[in-house]
Amino acid sequence: MITVLSGGVGAARLIRALNLVTDPRDITAVVNVGDDLVLHGLTICPDLDTISYTLAGLNNDELGWGLAGETWRVMEELARLGGAAWFALGDRDLATHLYRTQRLFEGATKTEVTHELCERWGVRTRLLPVTNDPIATTFDTEIGPLSFQDYFVRHHHDVVVNAITVQGALTATVTDEALSALEQSSRIVIAPSNPLISIDPILQVGNVRELLASRRRDVVAVSPLVNGAALKGPADRLMRELGHNATSVGIADFYQDLAGTLVIDQADRELATQIESRGMKVHVTTTIMANPDDARRLATVVLA
Amino acid sequence: MITVLSGGVGAARLIRALNLVTDPRDITAVVNVGDDLVLHGLTICPDLDTISYTLAGLNNDELGWGLAGETWRVMEELARLGGAAWFALGDRDLATHLYRTQRLFEGATKTEVTHELCERWGVRTRLLPVTNDPIATTFDTEIGPLSFQDYFVRHHHDVVVNAITVQGALTATVTDEALSALEQSSRIVIAPSNPLISIDPILQVGNVRELLASRRRDVVAVSPLVNGAALKGPADRLMRELGHNATSVGIADFYQDLAGTLVIDQADRELATQIESRGMKVHVTTTIMANPDDARRLATVVLA
Numbered sequence: 121m122i123t124v125l126s127g128g129v130g131a132a133r134l135i136r137a138l139n140l141v142t143d144p145r146d147i148t149a150v151v152n153v154g155d156d157l158v159l160h161g162l163t164i165c166p167d168l169d170t171i172s173y174t175l176a177g178l179n180n181d182e183l184g185w186g187l188a189g190e191t192w193r194v195m196e197e198l199a200r201l202g203g204a205a206w207f208a209l210g211d212r213d214l215a216t217h218l219y220r221t222q223r224l225f226e227g228a229t230k231t232e233v234t235h236e237l238c239e240r241w242g243v244r245t246r247l248l249p250v251t252n253d254p255i256a257t258t259f260d261t262e263i264g265p266l267s268f269q270d271y272f273v274r275h276h277h278d279v280v281v282n283a284i285t286v287q288g289a290l291t292a293t294v295t296d297e298a299l300s301a302l303e304q305s306s307r308i309v310i311a312p313s314n315p316l317i318s319i320d321p322i323l324q325v326g327n328v329r330e331l332l333a334s335r336r337r338d339v340v341a342v343s344p345l346v347n348g349a350a351l352k353g354p355a356d357r358l359m360r361e362l363g364h365n366a367t368s369v370g371i372a373d374f375y376q377d378l379a380g381t382l383v384i385d386q387a388d389r390e391l392a393t394q395i396e397s398r399g400m401k402v403h404v405t406t407t408i409m410a411n412p413d414d415a416r417r418l419a420t421v422v423l424a
Numbered sequence: 425m426i427t428v429l430s431g432g433v434g435a436a437r438l439i440r441a442l443n444l445v446t447d448p449r450d451i452t453a454v455v456n457v458g459d460d461l462v463l464h465g466l467t468i469c470p471d472l473d474t475i476s477y478t479l480a481g482l483n484n485d486e487l488g489w490g491l492a493g494e495t496w497r498v499m500e501e502l503a504r505l506g507g508a509a510w511f512a513l514g515d516r517d518l519a520t521h522l523y524r525t526q527r528l529f530e531g532a533t534k535t536e537v538t539h540e541l542c543e544r545w546g547v548r549t550r551l552l553p554v555t556n557d558p559i560a561t562t563f564d565t566e567i568g569p570l571s572f573q574d575y576f577v578r579h580h581h582d583v584v585v586n587a588i589t590v591q592g593a594l595t596a597t598v599t600d601e602a603l604s605a606l607e608q609s610s611r612i613v614i615a616p617s618n619p620l621i622s623i624d625p626i627l628q629v630g631n632v633r634e635l636l637a638s639r640r641r642d643v644v645a646v647s648p649l650v651n652g653a654a655l656k657g658p659a660d661r662l663m664r665e666l667g668h669n670a671t672s673v674g675i676a677d678f679y680q681d682l683a684g685t686l687v688i689d690q691a692d693r694e695l696a697t698q699i700e701s702r703g704m705k706v707h708v709t710t711t712i713m714a715n716p717d718d719a720r721r722l723a724t725v726v727l728a
Contacts, residue, residue, distance in 0.1 A: 161465035161525035191497050197519030201544050204526055211515055215501030221465035222508055240505050 127318025131311035132174035137415035154257035154321030176241035310341035431622025435615035436478035441719035458561035458625030614645035
C-alpha cells in the first residue's frame with residue numbers, strides 16, 4: 121500500500137504514473153482541500169476533481185483543468201446576468217458540484233461523496249480528502265487578504281504574497297480513513313505539488329506533520345521544481361516571496377524533517393550533494409512525465 | 425397602481441395580459457415563495473422565475489416552465505452521476521439559480537436579487553417575493569409528509585393530500601415593499617393561481633390576509649376553475665380532497681372575506697347567482713386567455 125500526499129495537477133500526473141506500474145487499488149491519495157470553495161452555493165473541490173478527472177481519463181488537457189469535451193452554456197448565461205463567471209465552471213463539471221453539494225446537504229461526508237463519484241467514473245485509486253472539516257488556505261498579499269481562488273484564479277497568482285494561512289487547520293480532524301492510510305502504508309509519497317499551498321495545508325491538519333516525521337524513513341518527496349522553476353503554477357515565485365530557496369534545495373529544506381528521500385530531476389543533479397547534506401537520500405531521474413516512458417520511470421524510482 | 429397576488433403560470437399570463445392594457449410599471453406582483461426550494465445547494469424560486477421568464481418573453485411554452493431554447497447538459501451529466509435529476513433544471517435556467525444563490529450568499533435579499541434579474545431581462549413589472557424569510561408549503565399525504573416539489577414534481581401531484589401546511593409563515597415578515605404595494609395600490613388582483621398552494625401561502629404570511637380583508641372592496645379575484653376544472657395543475661383535485669367545492673362557487677367561498685369581486689368564465693355563468701349570494705360582485709368573461717384578444721378583454725374586466 122502506497123499513500124500519496126496530493127495537490128492537483130502534479131499529483132494527478134504522478135498517481136497516473138504510479139498506476140502504470142502498480143495496482144491502482146494499492147494506491148491511496150490523501151488530498152488537499154484547502155482550496156475548496158463554496159461558490160454559487162456549490163461546494164467545489166478543485167484538487168479532488170482534478171485527480172479523479174485525470175484518473176478517469178476525462179481531464180481537459182488543453183485547459184489543464186476541468187473535463188474534456190466541455191461546454192459552457194451555464195457560464196455564458198451567468199455572464200449575461202452579470203454573475204460571478206470569473207471562476208469558469210463547465211456544464212459537465214457543474215454536474216459534479218451539484219451532485220456533491222446535494223449529497224453533503226443530505227448528510228454525506230466529503231469522503232463519502234468522493235468515493236461515490238470515483239465509483240461512478242471507474243476510478244480505482246482511493247481518493248481521500250485529508251479532512252471532512254472545512255479548511256481554507258488564504259493569502260495575505262500586497263493588495264490585502266485574498267481567498268485561495270481570488271488569489272489563484274481571479275488574480276492569476278500574480279500579486280505578491282506576504283503570508284499564507286490555512287484557516288481551520290488547527291481544529292480540523294484528519295479522517296479515520298486518511299489517518300490509517302498514512303499509518304499503515306509501506307510508503308508515503310509527497311507528490312510534486314506546490315509545497316506551500318497544496319502540501320502544507322495537508323500537513324497542517326491535525327497531526328499529519330508529526331505522523332510523517334515519525335515515518336520519515338518511508339517518506340519520499342518528489343521535487344516540483346526543475347532548474348528553479350515550477351512546471352505549472354506559482355510554486356517558485358511563492359517560495360521566493362516567502363523567503364525560501366526556490367530550487368530543489370529549498371524543497372529539501374522544506375521537507376527535510378518529514379521525508380527521508382527526495383527525487384529530483386536530472387537538470388538539478390548538481391544539487392544532490394547539497395540535499396544529501398540535509399540528511400536526505402537523493403534519487404535523480406526525469407521528473408517531468410512528458411511521456412509514458414518517463415512517467416513509468418519516475419513511478420519506478422518513487423516505489424523503489 | 426395595481427398589485428397582483430401571484431403564483432406561477434396563471435399569474436404570469438394574467439400579468440402579461442394586464443401589460444397589454446396598462447403601463448407595466450404600474451403593476452406590482454406580490455409573489456408566492458412557498459414552493460421555493462434549495463436543491464444542489466441552489467436557491468430556486470419557481471413562481472418568481474415563471475413570471476419573470478414569461479414577462480421577458482423567454483418562457484418555454486412547450487414545456488410550460490423554464491426557458492425557451494433550453495439545453496440540458498448539466499442534467500444529463502448529473503443523471504449519469506446518479507444525482508437528483510428528477511427536478512429538471514436547464515442550463516440557462518441554472519444560471520439564474522447560480523446567480524441568485526451567490527447574491528443571497530453575499531447578503532442580498534430575495535427582493536433585491538429579483539430586482540436585479542428583472543432589470544437584466546428588461547422586465548418592467550415589479551416582482552416582489554411576499555417575504556424574504558424562508559417559508560415552505562408542505563403536504564400531509566396518503567404516502568406521508570412531502571415537500572412541495574416532492575408532491576408537485578416528483579409525484580406529479582398524483583397522491584391524495586390530507587392537509588397543507590405553510591411552514592414558517594407565522595414568523596415570516598412581509599417585506600416593506602410588498603406591504604406598501606398592498607396598502608397603496610388602488611386595486612388588488614388575486615391571480616387565477618391555485619388558491620390552496622399559490623395564493624394561500626401568500627395570505628398566511630404576516631398580516632396579508634387581514635390587510636386584504638380590510639381592503640375587500642378593492643380586491644378582485646379571478647377564478648382559476650372553469651367548469652369545475654383547472655386549466656393546469658391540481659387546483660380542482662386539491663379543492664375536492666380538502667373539502668372545498670371544486671367550482672367557481674368554491675373559489676368564492678374561499679375568497680369571500682377578502683375579495684369584493686370574482687371574475688368567472690362564461691362557462692360558469694349559471695353560478696353567478698350563487699356567488700352573488702356570498703356578497704360578491706361577479707364579472708363574467710372569457711378567463712382562459714387563449715389569444716391576445718381574450719387576454720386583453722380579461723385584463724380590461726379586471727381593471728374596470
